Amino acid sequence: MSTVSEDAAREPVISLRGVTAELGSRRVLRGVDLAVRRGEVVALLGANGSGKSTAIRTIVGQVPVTGGEIEIFGTPRRRFRDWARVGYVPQRTTAAGGVPATVTEVVSSGRLSRARFGVLRRADRDAVRHALEQVGMADRARDSVEALSGGQHQRVLIARALASVPELLIMDEPMAGVDLASQEVLAATLREQVERGVSVLLVLHELGPLEPLIDRAVVLRDGCVLHDGPPPRAVGQHALPGHDHVHPHADHAEPTRTGLLS
Ligand SMILES: Nc1ncnc2c1ncn2[C@@H]1O[C@H](COP(=O)(O)OP(=O)(O)OP(=O)(O)O)[C@@H](O)[C@H]1O
Numbered sequence: 001m002s003t004v005s006e007d008a009a010r011e012p013v014i015s016l017r018g019v020t021a022e023l024g025s026r027r028v029l030r031g032v033d034l035a036v037r038r039g040e041v042v043a044l045l046g047a048n049g050s051g052k053s054t055a056i057r058t059i060v061g062q063v064p065v066t067g068g069e070i071e072i073f074g075t076p077r078r079r080f081r082d083w084a085r086v087g088y089v090p091q092r093t094t095a096a097g098g099v100p101a102t103v104t105e106v107v108s109s110g111r112l113s114r115a116r117f118g119v120l121r122r123a124d125r126d127a128v129r130h131a132l133e134q135v136g137m138a139d140r141a142r143d144s145v146e147a148l149s150g151g152q153h154q155r156v157l158i159a160r161a162l163a164s165v166p167e168l169l170i171m172d173e174p175m176a177g178v179d180l181a182s183q184e185v186l187a188a189t190l191r192e193q194v195e196r197g198v199s200v201l202l203v204l205h206e207l208g209p210l211e212p213l214i215d216r217a218v219v220l221r222d223g224c225v226l227h228d229g230p231p232p233r234a235v236g237q238h239a240l241p242g243h244d245h246v247h248p249h250a251d252h253a254e255p256t257r258t259g260l261l262s
């Protein structure tokens with residue numbers, strides 16, 4: 001017997017059906033089907049240029065689609081306005097842009113969709129401080145983001161997404177350039193989010209410390225879905241140093257590759 005709450009749990013928070021997108025004259029997405037159900041953690045995998053970031057950017061409205069349908073929390077993307085429910089971590093670029101801002105300012109921008117008339121209140125400031133603590137950057141709150149290393153900057157972008165206390169987290173390579181110790185801190189933070197019922201779509205190249213959290217993997221190749229199902233576990237476990245399984249090939253230097261990630 002299925003209860004109402006079980007049915008609600010099956011409801012997709014993100015749904016892409018037959019989505020196509022072009023950038024320049026290039027067909028970058030060629031009919032992508034992708035669903036993330038409530039409470040699920042879905043990894044989006046694939047080689048460089050396979051269309052992962054483009055797929056993510058169509059969801060958050062930064063790339064127009066030329067065909068297909070996108071729904072967020074069951075609402076067509078064009079009509080969706082409730083962005084306070086969504087935390088987005090863009091793929092980090094090396095280009096420093098715009099006016100230098102402090103760590104606190106960047107993370108506070110994650111609260112703006114919740115703040116009335118753009119005025120941050122006590123609760124907003126508390127949420128910003130808490131988010132910085134979650135990524136281990138509280139001691140850098142007053143620093144300019146320009147004075148941060150790449151991995152520290154990435155952690156600040158994650159804090160910005162967490163500060164809005166979202167129901168859905170969309171993250172494009174959140175672990176890129178982040179050292180293993182910080183990856184483990186972020187994995188623990190993400191586990192807390194998942195335990196709270198947050199749904200997650202994230203682009204990864206290696207499952208790494210996130211491997212145990214991932215329910216499903218969608219692999220893109222040339223703008224098409226190549227695989228949608230269980231994550232390629234061997235890759236995740238081998239990506240962890242000191243994994244304690246004994247494998248028949250343990251004497252080989254190279255870990256086994258499933259071929260899905262490259
Ligand atoms: N602004 C753009 N104009 C033209 N082509 C673009 C643009 N942005 C991306 N592309 C092309 O779209 C394709 C997919 O790019 P996308 O950034 O989605 O790949 P990705 O899977 O995220 O790769 P990576 O792992 O390197 O981040 C690539 O061939 C890329 O060159």
Ligand SMILES: [Mg+2]
Nearest residue numbers: 052053054091
């Ligand atoms: Mg990308």
